[in-house]
Amino acid sequence: MSKSDHLATILNLITEKGSVSVSYLSKYLKVSESTVRRYLNELSNMGLIIRVHGGAMALKENKVSYEPMFEVKASLMLSEKRKIAEKAVEMIDEGDTIILDSGTTTYQIAKEINRKINRKITVISVDVKVAEELGSNPNIETITIGGKVRPGYFSIFGEYAVFMLKEFQAEKVFLSADAVHPDKGITNSSVEEVFIKKQLIDCGRKVILVADHTKFGKIALAKVCDMDTIDMIITGKDLDESFIEILNNKGKELILV
Template sequence: MKRHQIILDKLNQEKHITVLELCMTLGVSAVTIRKDLKLLEEKNLLFRTHGGASLKNPYANDRPVTEKEKLSVTQKTGIANAAATFITDNDSILIASGTTVQALAKAIDVEKRLTVVTSSLNVALELTKNKNIEILQLGGYVRHNSSSVFGDHALQILENMSCSKLFMGVDGIDLNYGLTTTNLEEARLNKKMMASANKIVVLVDSSKFGKRSFAKICELTQVDHIITDKDISKKTVRKIEEKGINITIVE
């Protein structure tokens, strides 16, 4: 059917489309579009999402950090290098968990004197190579999949702390739903880290946009800056900027 081909062509161009956009493009009702999307999903040609469709599975699954660190390596390195330029000498910063912020730990200028508070064991281990950095490792239970800590002990340490910036990775960014991760306790800790920082910087490769995972961290508008790679769609960039959020795109 010609209408189905138009839907797939548009989806290939934009990666994510809404029912409303398709109604306007094709001049048919929302009921018709939803039936089309259902049929195309049954043929494994797309994934239906809330209010639209995506080219990729919009639901992020929990995977071990050893598996995640092998994905989008070039993009993560570029994002980490860009994020490192946000850090100034004598800064006090928070670094959450995830493979992209782990790459940030490797990219930090060895000449800068810093205080770093982190929930990530891998970030802390990487930073021990730099004698100019004081490291405060949050305590608590350890998540095997992410090699990071969580729980009341970590929350209590953050209670009386204020840092200039939080660098945070996420498992999914849905422009309407917000930022998510695969673990409820990790989301809870991320919220507390956000409350302890003056500026929230999210490091995320373009594959995470249009996805949502089990545990919500925050609304998109609670973020100050997003750093991502060049494969993000222009449409997504425009919508982020319309919400008043700064975005850096790494080539």
């Protein structure tokens, strides 16, 4: 495949998926990551894509089906995600069984658990990256749900995953979201993940939404749940005042970090 073919393929993939990571493109095109970076820089210089750490994003990034791949999302709002993770870990008690949803915010919670928790807890994971982060910690019993893995996103989904989750109960579920709207509720870009999220909610005695403030006011493809289903929200202190007022009026326990 020629260089021009590579550039066209990359542009088509970014347009189709909304974003791609360098590692994904490297495997897809069977070229080195340094070659991919050069291609992405060229497309960015031509004004055809948006170059971000770890990959690239489409210019039309506000479409409801848009969802960046893991390595791209991991670099977005990282400082806020770490603060959310710190607050979330403070809520985990010794002996707790918790469920961590898939995503880059819950991945930061997993990293914070590894750094801070030296007491026995059980973590149920629906994310390959989360399970990998926790798997070497002797204080944590890590249970990974079986099923299919979304390439480039590392979340676990499918009928078997839903079936397995039905067997579990947890003190706390840390739920992630692609979009949060006061009227439309929690929505997600991936239909496959929605069935997992719905089951996570059913498994938890307390459902805690962990999402950075940029997710608020948006609506994604498929509905997960209404806001009434959420017991607590942890998000960034830059959340718009109008949303703070709406959530307070709804009686939501809101923590800003």
